Amino acid sequence: MRRDTGSHRSTAVVLAAVAALGAGLLSGCADDGDDGSAGSSGGGDSKGKTVVTVGTYGVMGFKQAGLYDEYTKLHPDIKIEENVIDPASNYYPQLLTHLGSGSGLADIQAVEVGNINEVTTTQADKFVDLSKADGVKKENFLDWKWSQATAKDGKTIGLGTDVGPMAICYRKDLFQQAGLPADRDAVSELWAGDWQKYLDAGKDYAKKAPGGAAFLDSAGGLFNAAVSGSSEVYYDKSGKPIYKDSPAVKKAWKLATDASAAKLSAGLQEFTKPWQQALANGKFATASCPAWMLGQIKEYAGDKYTGKWDVAAAPKPANWGGSFLSVPQAAKNKDEAVKLATWLTAPEQQAKLFEKQASFPSAQAAYDLPQVADAKLPYFNNAPIGKIFSQAAKDSPTQVLGPKDAVIKQNFTDVGLLQVEQQGKSAGEGWKAAIKTNDNALDQ
Incomplete structure (x- = not known):
C-alpha cells in the first residue's frame, strides 16, 4: 500500500510519525491489532466483549494513531482485532475469494483505490450501504472521493480514509x-x-x-x-x-x-x-x-x-492513491462494524490520523481543523503541507x-x-x- 503523511505537532512528534510511516509503508508486515485473524471471532471473546475484526493491508495507522484504543475506551464492550496482509496485491485476491465464498471475511475490509471500481461495479451487493449509516454525511467528504465508492444505483460501499x-x-x-x-x-x-x-x-x-x-x-x-x-x-x-x-x-x-x-x-x-x-x-x-x-x-x-x-x-x-473502509454483508458483527467504520472515517478521526500518521484526510471537513490547516513538517523545511495538500485535494x-x-x-x-x-x-x-x-x- 502506498499512502502511502501542525503547529500543534512538536518537532519530535512530527519526525517520529513520518519516520514510522516511511518504515511501515515498505515493511507493511506489522500487525496493527491483537493476534487474531480476519473472521476469527465468533462474535465475542472469552470476556464477553464483541470482537470487531478489521482486514487491512500495509500500515493504515489506526492503531499507531491510538484510534483503536480511543474507540474501545469509549465502547468498553468492544474489542478490535486487525489482520494485516501485505502487499495489497496479495490482500485483494484473498478479499475476492472470501467475497465469493461468503466466509472468512473481516467485519470491516479495507479496499485500495485501484480496486474500488471493480468492487463497486461487481460486488456492491455484498457490502453494506454506508451512505445510510448514522452520522455519515456525504458533504464531509471530497466529492470525487465519495463518487469512487458509489455504485450506479447510488449505493456507497466504502468510506474514504485517505487520499494522495x-x-x-x-x-x-x-x-x-x-x-x-x-x-x-x-x-x-x-x-x-x-x-x-x-x-x-x-x-x-x-x-x-x-x-x-x-x-x-x-x-x-x-x-x-x-x-x-x-x-x-x-x-x-x-x-x-x-x-x-x-x-x-x-x-x-x-x-x-x-x-x-x-x-x-x-x-x-x-x-x-x-x-x-x-x-x-x-x-x-x-x-x-x-x-x-x-x-x-x-x-x-x-x-x-x-x-x-x-x-x-x-x-x-x-x-495518486487512497483507501476505503467497507463492511461486508457477511460480517459477523455488522452493526458494530458499521459504527466503527463510520467513527474511524469521521473528520475528527481523520485529522488525528493525519496528525499522528501523516495520512492525508479524504474528509474535506477535516481541512479546517487545526491539526490539518496548520500542519508543517520540520524535516521538509517547515513546509505548510496542510495548506499545500488541502488545495491539491480540493482541486483534483x-x-x-x-x-x-x-x-x-x-x-x-x-x-x-x-x-x-x-x-x-x-x-x-x-x-x-x-x-x-x-x-x-x-x-x-
Missing part, C-alpha cells in the same frame, strides 16, 4: 547550487499549470547539476503523477478501456520518456532498494510527491537531509476508474517504462510492451 493529493518534493540545496530558485513559492511558479514546464526546469537544472544528482527519480513516478491529474485515463465514462488511445496516457508517456531521453531521470524504480539508496545518497533533486511520499523520503533520505528537502505545488492538481478532478486500473497502471510503469529506463528500449518499444501486457491482462 500531489505536490513536488525537491532538494532546496541542489536547486540553489544549480542556479534555480529555491523558495517554494518561486519553485511552484517555475512549472505552474504545465508538466512540460517541470521538464523545462529540469533541463535548466541539468546544465549545472551538482554532484551528479539527476533532476528526478523515476520516469514511472512522473508518469503516475501526470496521469493522475486527468479525469479519463484508462477507462472512459461508459466503462470502456481506452488505455491505447487515451490522450492523458499518451501525454504522460511522452513526458516520462522525454525525461528519460534527456537524461533528467535517475532511471530508478520507485520503492525498490536502489531507489531507497539513491535517496540516502542524494542522487536526485525532485520526486513526484503525493502526501504519503513524504514519509518515504524522510525514512530513506535520513537525518542528514533534514531541512534540505522542501515541498512545492505540483504543476497541476492530481491525486473526479477520475473515471475502471476495474483494472491498478493492473494497467503497473504495466505502463513496471513493464513499459522500465524497459525504456533500464533496458535501453526506445519509447515506441516500451509502449508496445506495455500495451501488449495490458491487452493480455484484460483479454483484449
Whole structure:
C-alpha cells in the first residue's frame, strides 16, 4: 500500500510519525491489532466483549494513531482485532475469494483505490450501504472521493480514509547550487499549470547539476503523477478501456520518456532498494510527491537531509492513491462494524490520523481543523503541507476508474517504462510492451 503523511505537532512528534510511516509503508508486515485473524471471532471473546475484526493491508495507522484504543475506551464492550496482509496485491485476491465464498471475511475490509471500481461495479451487493449509516454525511467528504465508492444505483460501499493529493518534493540545496530558485513559492511558479514546464526546469537544472544528482527519480513516478491529474485515463465514462488511445496516457508517456531521453531521470524504480539508496545518497533533486511520499523520503533520505528537502505545488492538481473502509454483508458483527467504520472515517478521526500518521484526510471537513490547516513538517523545511495538500485535494478532478486500473497502471510503469529506463528500449518499444501486457491482462 502506498499512502502511502501542525503547529500543534512538536518537532519530535512530527519526525517520529513520518519516520514510522516511511518504515511501515515498505515493511507493511506489522500487525496493527491483537493476534487474531480476519473472521476469527465468533462474535465475542472469552470476556464477553464483541470482537470487531478489521482486514487491512500495509500500515493504515489506526492503531499507531491510538484510534483503536480511543474507540474501545469509549465502547468498553468492544474489542478490535486487525489482520494485516501485505502487499495489497496479495490482500485483494484473498478479499475476492472470501467475497465469493461468503466466509472468512473481516467485519470491516479495507479496499485500495485501484480496486474500488471493480468492487463497486461487481460486488456492491455484498457490502453494506454506508451512505445510510448514522452520522455519515456525504458533504464531509471530497466529492470525487465519495463518487469512487458509489455504485450506479447510488449505493456507497466504502468510506474514504485517505487520499494522495500531489505536490513536488525537491532538494532546496541542489536547486540553489544549480542556479534555480529555491523558495517554494518561486519553485511552484517555475512549472505552474504545465508538466512540460517541470521538464523545462529540469533541463535548466541539468546544465549545472551538482554532484551528479539527476533532476528526478523515476520516469514511472512522473508518469503516475501526470496521469493522475486527468479525469479519463484508462477507462472512459461508459466503462470502456481506452488505455491505447487515451490522450492523458499518451501525454504522460511522452513526458516520462522525454525525461528519460534527456537524461533528467535517475532511471530508478520507485520503492525498490536502489531507489531507497539513491535517496540516502542524494542522487536526485525532485520526486513526484503525493502526501504519503513524504514519509518515504524522510525514512530513506535520513537525518542528514533534514531541512534540505522542501515541498512545492505540483504543476497541476492530481491525486495518486487512497483507501476505503467497507463492511461486508457477511460480517459477523455488522452493526458494530458499521459504527466503527463510520467513527474511524469521521473528520475528527481523520485529522488525528493525519496528525499522528501523516495520512492525508479524504474528509474535506477535516481541512479546517487545526491539526490539518496548520500542519508543517520540520524535516521538509517547515513546509505548510496542510495548506499545500488541502488545495491539491480540493482541486483534483473526479477520475473515471475502471476495474483494472491498478493492473494497467503497473504495466505502463513496471513493464513499459522500465524497459525504456533500464533496458535501453526506445519509447515506441516500451509502449508496445506495455500495451501488449495490458491487452493480455484484460483479454483484449
